[in-house]
Amino acid sequence: CADGHDDHASEAHMHLPQKRAYPSVPLTPPSRPLVWGDVNIIHTTDSHGWLLGHQKPSFPEPNYSGDFGDFASFVSHMKEIALEKGVDLLLVDSGDLHDGTGLTDGYPAGGVDAHDANKFFDKLPYDVLAIGNHELYDYPNTLDIYENFAPKYPGRYLSSNVNITVAGPNGTAVSVPVGSRFAKFHTLFGRKVTALGVLYDFTGNDHNTTVQKVEAMVNETWFKEAIAEEPDFFLLAGHMPVYKDKWPFVFNAIRAVHPTTPIFILGGHTHIRDCVQLDGRSMSLESGRYMETVGFLSANLDHKNSTANITFNRRYLDPNRVTYEYHTGRGNHSFDTWLGQEITRGLNELAESYDLSYLYGTAPQDYSLSRWVSTSPEARTGTDSPSSDPYPSNGSLLTLFIEQVIPVALAINNTRAAIPNIIITNSGELRFDLYKGPFTKNDQLTASPFTDSFLYIPNVTLGVASKVLPTLNKAGANEKRSLEREEELYGRGVVDMRYRAWLEEMDRRDGEVKRAAQNLTLGYVTQDSCPGVGDDTVHAPLPYYGSPDFLSSIPPTGADDTVIDLVFINFIQDQLLGVLNGLQSEKVYADSDVLSYSPFLADEVLGLFAAEKWN
Numbered sequence: 001c002a003d004g005h006d007d008h009a010s011e012a013h014m015h016l017p018q019k020r021a022y023p024s025v026p027l028t029p030p031s032r033p034l035v036w037g038d039v040n041i042i043h044t045t046d047s048h049g050w051l052l053g054h055q056k057p058s059f060p061e062p063n064y065s066g067d068f069g070d071f072a073s074f075v076s077h078m079k080e081i082a083l084e085k086g087v088d089l090l091l092v093d094s095g096d097l098h099d100g101t102g103l104t105d106g107y108p109a110g111g112v113d114a115h116d117a118n119k120f121f122d123k124l125p126y127d128v129l130a131i132g133n134h135e136l137y138d139y140p141n142t143l144d145i146y147e148n149f150a151p152k153y154p155g156r157y158l159s160s161n162v163n164i165t166v167a168g169p170n171g172t173a174v175s176v177p178v179g180s181r182f183a184k185f186h187t188l189f190g191r192k193v194t195a196l197g198v199l200y201d202f203t204g205n206d207h208n209t210t211v212q213k214v215e216a217m218v219n220e221t222w223f224k225e226a227i228a229e230e231p232d233f234f235l236l237a238g239h240m241p242v243y244k245d246k247w248p249f250v251f252n253a254i255r256a257v258h259p260t261t262p263i264f265i266l267g268g269h270t271h272i273r274d275c276v277q278l279d280g281r282s283m284s285l286e287s288g289r290y291m292e293t294v295g296f297l298s299a300n301l302d303h304k305n306s307t308a309n310i311t312f313n314r315r316y317l318d319p320n321r322v323t324y325e326y327h328t329g330r331g332n333h334s335f336d337t338w339l340g341q342e343i344t345r346g347l348n349e350l351a352e353s354y355d356l357s358y359l360y361g362t363a364p365q366d367y368s369l370s371r372w373v374s375t376s377p378e379a380r381t382g383t384d385s386p387s388s389d390p391y392p393s394n395g396s397l398l399t400l401f402i403e404q405v406i407p408v409a410l411a412i413n414n415t416r417a418a419i420p421n422i423i424i425t426n427s428g429e430l431r432f433d434l435y436k437g438p439f440t441k442n443d444q445l446t447a448s449p450f451t452d453s454f455l456y457i458p459n460v461t462l463g464v465a466s467k468v469l470p471t472l473n474k475a476g477a478n479e480k481r482s483l484e485r486e487e488e489l490y491g492r493g494v495v496d497m498r499y500r501a502w503l504e505e506m507d508r509r510d511g512e513v514k515r516a517a518q519n520l521t522l523g524y525v526t527q528d529s530c531p532g533v534g535d536d537t538v539h540a541p542l543p544y545y546g547s548p549d550f551l552s553s554i555p556p557t558g559a560d561d562t563v564i565d566l567v568f569i570n571f572i573q574d575q576l577l578g579v580l581n582g583l584q585s586e587k588v589y590a591d592s593d594v595l596s597y598s599p600f601l602a603d604e605v606l607g608l609f610a611a612e613k614w615n
Ligand SMILES: O=c1ccn([C@@H]2O[C@H](COP(=O)(O)O)[C@@H](O)[C@H]2O)c(=O)[nH]1
Pocket: 046, 096, 133, 134, 137, 269, 270, 426, 427, 428, 429, 430, 450, 451, 452, 492, 493, 494, 495, 496, 571
């Protein structure tokens, strides 16, 4: 094994919990050392609970096998290196800590999503953290951040445009920032920093939370006052994509006052690796998702009022022990810090206490969302030829979910099971591939973490109901999606299309050629608009298969006027009612026509199906 972990390799094949996230297969090391500057930043974003690392053996999963304990050891060693070099190293997170694995979503009854997992976050020396949209879908999660998480980082958990309504001193409701609006601090080497934490224009937030539009935020008095004094650099963290979003509003507002002050932007949300330069004295970095990427950004700052271009460097690291040891010059025996080991131990204890290894059944094959997955021996090195699992197909998780899993699970103890139905869900409800072998509670919550419910409208005619899906997807929506619709979906947090477009583009660019060469493992291959190469480790891209935004079960047969149940996931209720009212004029459907279809939630149906069909 490349880094001498043979004795632990068998652990990586167990289902869960893992004792240590050692890569179970040889991993490609980084292509070259990091370029350090005077100011350096390690960046995480959209971690969504992936603190135990990616544990499945098929590529590209081992690329991301480092757990949060390994990451903590990496950060400690990088801090030591920075100290030796006499340079600043900051740690920044751009939000979305909730929703995505058993560690966040597998909490026992009465608990709060991510409350326990977030305790490991606050063991790391984050300088600035920004709020994400997934901190706002459910009020209890936002309240937990406000009451328990933000106070762990006094003044450094930033929610520049996000408020929560809480009980004020005399019982009256008050709307207050979830964290702080901005932070001003000095780095270890005395550089003055002004930091913000901005959320994109998210509209899917729960009651009693508010998100102010970015263009309105920059007109606030507090904002103008916060940016008035010139720091050595601005640090703009935020859950907002670095490209095609509203960073320019913030950037331009600062540039109007400080035309040359260096600006670092650390964005997130679209789950991609991306880099943009808004001018020669600024760089914007976005560092992927699910702890599949750790971003590194560095710059050599020059003197005040200089107008020369600043030399920035950015790198997208694959978070695994080979990467971490390479960049810190540590060997396997000198890498782990006490804190790192404590975090790994604590995470495994949490997994155990949440019973994440609870076995529902054994998946007969791999099911993928948009890419090839295979457990053939060659797949262990990422060099076998890809099998085809497009949607719809037998290997597509989307097909399995909508055509088998949901119909089987929702029929359990359901008095309406005998009534024909059409079931519709958004494809974003599914978040991760499902692998052959033991299917555990953790796998259930990783593939489908949302506590969304299933609703229905009775007595919809088959003729109308069968037109709902094509209308939602607007036949060929991927090419012709109207700007208005895209904006509405985007506002509610639907960015899957941007991530999918990114995967598609990297495959189209040179996927076939690179895979055919058989000398590279599978992984991300980034082409962004910043100078030089960003990926730290060279890979061949995964084959990509597209999928629609919405999915439907197989419709029943019958005449157009047969009445059926139109079943759907609550996340799409508004859109579905809008479409239904556009398709017929006999009745104006409203929220009051919508009924509960099943007590089972989206984060349970895969487990119910596995228990029934995979045993
Ligand atoms: O209750 C929910 C909440 C979200 N979704 C899906 O999640 C994404 C947004 O997540 P990001 O990590 O911010 O991209 C969105 O595409 C929704 O489809 C959901 O299905 N149910």
